[in-house]
Every structure is written in structure tokens, then in C-alpha cells.
């Protein structure tokens with residue numbers, strides 16, 4: 001990802017210092033959408049895999065093994081004595097058949113990842129999205145399309161993770177809620193396979209959850225879904241228009257627009273004992289203290305866990321062009337493009353001020369979810385509650401707890417901690 005660019009380039013340098021002859025390929029969102037950043041004379045990078053990686057990377061390895069030319073490998077850019085060459089793009093994969101095999105979990109170098117003490121893993125059931133939100137990289141990355149894996153494969157993938165001890169799964173689909181009939185059938189397949197004692201987390205749009213929640217939400221609950229990351233984005237219509245995210249948050253009745261879908265979606269999820277991770281984006285070009293506060297207040301009232309980000313100008317998104325045209329991008333250090341560092345100003349507020357407002361409110365919202373976590377994972381909380389609080393309130397001190405130090409001072413310390421974290425390599 002873009003915020004990992006600097007680290008990635010440093011890792012390449014480290015690899016070359018250890019093994020000068022190593023050949024380096026990069027891939028993923030940032031190399032695909034900002035290839036120039038990886039093409040510098042001294043970057044040490046020889047190959048860029050653009051878009052989906054599995055088949056392109058496999059073909060690259062086979063070509064290296066058999067010393068064949070690289071010019072027919074779709075989706076690849078490569079460097080030789082004549083400079084960089086950009087092959088034709090690779091069409092997106094249909095996900096049919098078994099060309100993309102199941103992940104080989106044995107091959108991982110690192111393990112030990114948990115979510116609230118439960119071993120966690122990721123599974124994908126589909127790729128792509130047909131919407132075009134202005135802040136999202138997906139369309140530039142792969143166009144507007146939606147492809148799905150067969151349920152047999154998905155269930156085999158979940159079972160593989162389960163058999164290795166996984167009890168918490170993050171479904172990483174770009175937008176699983178594009179086909180609700182399929183999503184309902186997937187829930188049923190998980191139940192039928194007896195894989196519903198896993199705590200699932202998924203991302204979804206509010207509109208389909210609001211419109212199909214009556215049948216979908218009980219099935220999700222039965223299948224083990226626990227956290228639903230809702231792309232609410234913003235509660236104000238003007239901001240939704242700027243983010244190009246109105247349609248996906250629209251409630252429709254008999255084919256007509258009937259208001260915002262968010263509260264209905266939240267209601268369905270809550271009635272079925274699921275938790276809402278509220279995805280909101282504050283700090284859009286015309287935002288003021290008041291419009292940001294309106295969103296923060298909404299999060300306080302309705303969401304269980306806030307996931308509040310600032311609009312971030314990732315390479316190639318429509319939103320980036322808007323911010324550039326209005327001259328509002330204030331920071332060009334890509335390592336800070338992590339969504340929770342404010343990079344852009346509004347017409348009324350500087351980035352630091354926006355970030356301060358979000359940070360100040362969000363810490364307290366997070367603590368309110370503690371009772372639900374204690375009820376579900378008491379042992380984990382017993383041994384880790386102080387670490388959870390210390391992380392949430394990073395930058396605080398005894399003096400600040402006693403009220404002898406201002407929130408501004410704590411915020412400065414929090415920013416300094418994050419800055420230091422970025423320079424770990």
C-alpha cells in the first residue's frame with residue numbers, strides 16, 4: 001500500500017546489502033498505481049507486477065527458471081539494459097477453475113496473529129466492485145467488475161484455516177454485498193459445513209444491508225458473523241456527494257430513493273446481535289468543525305467501534321484529482337498516508353486540527369466497546385486490558401490523567417510516537 005512505500009524501498013535496499021545479486025519484484029496497490037515511484041535508477045527493483053499477482057508472478061518465475069524473455073507476460077513491467085518496458089495489462093481473472101490455488105498457509109514466515117486472543121486469518125470469496133467511490137483505489141486497480149469463487153473453494157479455504165486453529169476470520173472481499181442472494185447462500189453454506197463457530201468480520205455497504213437485512217442479518221448471525229464494517233463514509237449529503245458514495249448509502253423503496261440507509265442497516269445488525277464497525281471519512285474539502293462534529297456525534301450514538309479516517313489522496317483516485325485542483329494536499333510524505341493521519345486541509349481547517357478533533361473523540365468511543373469484548377473474550381481481557389487501554393490512550397501520562405496537562409500536549413506526544421513507529425527500519 002502507499003503508506004508502506006518507504007518501508008518497501010528500504011527493505012529492497014536491505015536485501016541488496018545482504019545479497020547483492022538478488023532480483024526484486026514488487027506488486028500490490030502502490031506499485032500498480034504509482035509505478036514511477038519504484039522505477040528509479042537506484043531503486044534496485046527489476047520487476048513490477050501490476051494488478052492481480054498470482055498468474056503474472058507465476059509466469060515471471062517460470063520465465064526466469066527457463067531463461068525466457070519477459071515481453072509476453074501480461075501485467076508485467078520489467079527493466080533491462082534498455083530501461084523499463086511495460087507489457088500489456090492482464091485482464092482481471094474470472095476466479096473460475098483452479099488456476100488461482102488455495103493459499104499455502106504452511107509457507108508463511110510469520111505466525112501468531114490473533115484478534116482478541118483468537119487465532120485470526122483472512123479468506124476471500126470474491127474480488128472487485130461495480131461502484132466508484134472517489135476515495136477508493138479499486139477501480140483504477142482493476143476496473144468496475146465483480147467475480148466470485150465457487151463455494152466449494154471458499155469452504156475448503158475456511159476449513160483449511162479452521163483446521164490450523166483459526167477461530168476468527170476476516171473476509172477480505174472488496175464488496176461482498178454486491179450480490180445479496182449469493183451472500184445469503186454463502187452464510188447457509190458456512191452453517192451447513194459446521195464452520196459457524198468462527199467469529200467472522202466482513203465489510204459491507206449500508207444500502208443492501210438495510211434493504212435485505214430482514215432475511216440476511218439472521219443468517220449472518222447464525223453463520224458466525226460478529227463484526228460488520230459498514231462503509232457509511234459520512235452522514236452529510238454534501239460530503240457523500242463529494243466522496244461519490246451517495247448511491248451505496250441510499251435506501252430504495254419500489255425503485256425510488258427513500259433516504260439514507262445507514263440507520264436501518266445498523267438496526268438490522270444490532271437486532272441480530274452483531275457489532276457495527278462504523279467507517280466514516282471526515283475532513284472533506286468543505287468540512288468545518290461543526291460538520292466533523294456531526295459525524296463524530298453520530299459515531300458516538302450509533303456505532304460500536306469507530307473506524308474514522310481522513311480522506312487520503314492515494315495515487316490515481318478521482319478524489320486525489322479534486323484535492324490537487326483545490327490545492328489542499330499539505331503533506332507529501334507517503335508513509336503518513338495511512339488514513340488516520342490527516343494529509344489534506346479543508347477550506348476551513350488545517351490537517352493537524354482535523355486530526356486532533358477526530359483523535360480526541362475516537363479514543364473514548366473505543367473504550368465503550370470494552371464490556372462487549374469482556375463478555376465474549378473475558379480471559380483475553382483479563383490478561384490484556386491494560387495493554388488495550390495503553391494503546392488506545394497512547395501519549396497520555398500521569399499528569400494528563402490528573403488534568404495537569406492539556407489534550408493538545410497529549411496529542412503532540414501521540415503524533416511523535418506514531419512518527420517514531422514509522423521509522424523502524
Ligand code: B12
Nearest residue numbers: 001002027028029049052053054136137172174314338339
Ligand atoms: C480487506 C482490506 C483491509 C483489511 C485487511 C485485513 C487483513 N489483515 O488482511 C483492513 C480493514 C484491516 C484494512 C486496513 C487497511 N487498509 Co485496506 N483494504 C482491504 C481491501 C478491501 C481488500 C484487500 C485484499 O486483501 N484483497 C485481496 C487480495 C488477494 O488482493 P490484493 O491485496 O490486491 O493483492 C493482489 C494484488 O494487489 C497483487 N499483490 C499484492 N501484493 C503483492 C506483492 C507482490 C510481490 C506481487 C507480485 C503481487 C502482489 O497480487 C494479489 C493477488 O492477486 C482493499 C480494497 C478495497 N476494495 O477497499 C483495501 C485497501 C487495500 N486498503 C487500503 C488502506 C489504505 C488500508 C489502511 C491504511 C486503512 C486504515 N487507515 O486503516 C489499513 C492498513 C492496514 C495495514 N496495516 O496493513 C487501501 C490501499 C490504498 C493504497 N493505494 O495504498 C485499499 C485499496 C482501499 C482503498 N482506500 O482504496 N484493509
Ligand code: SF4
Nearest residue numbers: 129131132133136174
Ligand atoms: S463500494 Fe467499497 S470497494 Fe466499491 S468503490 Fe466504494 S469503497 Fe471501493
